[in-house]
Amino acid sequence: MSNAPLRVVLAKVGLDGHDRGIKVVARALRDAGFHVIYAGLWQTPEAVVRAVADEDADWLGISLLSGAHMTLMPRLLQLLREAGLSHVGVLVGGIIPEDDVPKLLELGVAKVFGPGTPLDDIVAFLQQAPRDRHASTAS
Amino acid sequence: MLAPLLERFRQRDRLALARLLSLVARGEQTEEILAGLPTTAKPARVVSITGPGGVGKSSLTGKLIAEIRRHHLSVAVLACDPQSPLSGGALLGDRFRMPAHPDDDGVFIRSLAAAGGQGALAAHLPALLQLVESFGFEVILLETVGAGQGDTAVRALVDVVVLLLQPETGDELQWEKAGLLEVADVIALHKADLPGIDRAEAQVLAALGLSAGPTPPVLRVSSRTGQGIADLWQAIRALPLRRGLRRDADELFRLTREWLAVRFAAVRATPPCTALLDRWRTGQVRTEAAVRELLRLLSDSPLDHD
Numbered sequence: 259m260s261n262a263p264l265r266v267v268l269a270k271v272g273l274d275g276h277d278r279g280i281k282v283v284a285r286a287l288r289d290a291g292f293h294v295i296y297a298g299l300w301q302t303p304e305a306v307v308r309a310v311a312d313e314d315a316d317w318l319g320i321s322l323l324s325g326a327h328m329t330l331m332p333r334l335l336q337l338l339r340e341a342g343l344s345h346v347g348v349l350v351g352g353i354i355p356e357d358d359v360p361k362l363l364e365l366g367v368a369k370v371f372g373p374g375t376p377l378d379d380i381v382a383f384l385q386q387a388p389r390d391r392h393a394s395t396a397s
Numbered sequence: 398m399l400a401p402l403l404e405r406f407r408q409r410d411r412l413a414l415a416r417l418l419s420l421v422a423r424g425e426q427t428e429e430i431l432a433g434l435p436t437t438a439k440p441a442r443v444v445s446i447t448g449p450g451g452v453g454k455s456s457l458t459g460k461l462i463a464e465i466r467r468h469h470l471s472v473a474v475l476a477c478d479p480q481s482p483l484s485g486g487a488l489l490g491d492r493f494r495m496p497a498h499p500d501d502d503g504v505f506i507r508s509l510a511a512a513g514g515q516g517a518l519a520a521h522l523p524a525l526l527q528l529v530e531s532f533g534f535e536v537i538l539l540e541t542v543g544a545g546q547g548d549t550a551v552r553a554l555v556d557v558v559v560l561l562l563q564p565e566t567g568d569e570l571q572w573e574k575a576g577l578l579e580v581a582d583v584i585a586l587h588k589a590d591l592p593g594i595d596r597a598e599a600q601v602l603a604a605l606g607l608s609a610g611p612t613p614p615v616l617r618v619s620s621r622t623g624q625g626i627a628d629l630w631q632a633i634r635a636l637p638l639r640r641g642l643r644r645d646a647d648e649l650f651r652l653t654r655e656w657l658a659v660r661f662a663a664v665r666a667t668p669p670c671t672a673l674l675d676r677w678r679t680g681q682v683r684t685e686a687a688v689r690e691l692l693r694l695l696s697d698s699p700l701d702h703d
């Protein structure tokens with residue numbers, strides 16, 4: 259419908275402390291023309307879903323280092339569905355064991371980016387993804 | 398396909414509010430959207446939180462949210478950030494400093510960066526505010542970077558302007574040169590926990606002392622310690638709703654002009670008026686007296702219009 263900038267919410271769930279990686283991604287996406295909403299560290303799944311809703315995000319990028327991905331991600335995806343936000347694309351970044359990647363994709367995650375993924379790859383993935391995710395809720 | 402979205406908005410669906418804000422921020426279908434909004438029963442109190450980058454606008458907004466909720470008022474935040482003129486992208490980090498309970502429907506926080514920069518955003522602000530107000534929020538906090546004289550545009554859209562200043566290390570009087578003080582209804586000396594606060598307060602009071610007219614209250618506030626937050630909200634609450642006042646005055650002036658036009662048309666053909674005109678033309682009555690006489694005729698004449 260339009261080529262307005264896509265809105266991406268970036269958040270870090272779980273208890274591990276540092277946010278360098280997510281901030282680097284945030285800047286790269288901004289420089290590629292996205293509107294990036296940095297929702298912060300130590301977010302609960304509920305707070306992330308609220309941010310995605312109020313910010314009318316097209317994408318949600320979750321950073322995980324804590325190893326809790328197989329409990330956090332199903333819960334998060336479930337909450338998104340319950341909130342009427344199934345149209346939002348979900349990306350996961352962080353240290354995810356090889357075996358768990360297909361499981362996350364099965365759950366509905368659009369893409370998993372391991373540590374050291376070139377920023378260009380992340381930007382390219384979002385740029386080539388279909389723009390009509392909104393079909394279910396808007397015009 | 399706006400109708401279903403507007404219907405959901407009327408049913409107080411937050412996702413519909415969020416989506417309509419996106420459309421309006423991009424300047425898409427604004428007229429149609431505004432035409433479809435329910436009228437607000439009670440006007441919101443719209444408060445702009447402004448000041449230079451880094452002064453702590455987002456942190457203070459976060460504290461005010463909690464204070465406002467303590468008074469059982471619902472609150473929406475529009476946090477506006479500049480976007481990169483080169484890429485059109487933006488990094489919106491304000492909500493990160495505004496912790497809110499995710500299950501509290503009385504708080505809505507939205508980050509905004511309009512295509513075309515701060516100027517374009519200002520152009521869309523009236524409609525954005527109308528959307529949030531129409532949804533029913535009782536307080537609206539608008540975070541914008543204060544850049545000096547240009548902010549008078551924002552001032553006209555809000556009830557109360559809170560200007561944040563902080564103890565400075567560099568060129569202390571930047572804000573004075575920028576004409577920032579003139580737009581303020583309340584001045585918050587923020588980061589009052591820092592050592593330079595006495596000097597900053599003295600400078601602000603001195604600068605205000607030079608200006609004519611009433612001076613805004615100056616409060617020491619710290620988002621870090623919580624000092625002055627409750628007092629700041631009391632100061633904001635104590636001020637009149639400027640938008641409402643202006644709207645009433647404009648309405649009154651408009652009605653008066655219409656009333657005058659109608660009466661003038663009715664009176665000018667009547668015998669007392671033609672007689673007055675004759676006496677004035679022939680010099681029997683001086684102009685000033687004739688004007689007074691005419692005004693008396695206008696106010697005496699029956700108004701069959703109302």
Ligand SMILES: Nc1nc2c(ncn2[C@@H]2O[C@H](COP(=O)(O)OP(=O)(O)O)[C@@H](O)[C@H]2O)c(=O)[nH]1
Nearest residue numbers: 449450451452453454455456494588619620621
């Ligand atoms: N010392 C002190 N620092 C503060 C206070 N409030 C905010 N800050 C810091 O000021 C910086 C900018 O805050 P932010 O709210 O993002 O400012 P904004 O750019 O005006 O929105 C951050 O590093 C905050 O931690 C305060 O009351 N005291």
Ligand SMILES: [Mg+2]
Nearest residue numbers: 454455491540
């Ligand atoms: Mg800010």
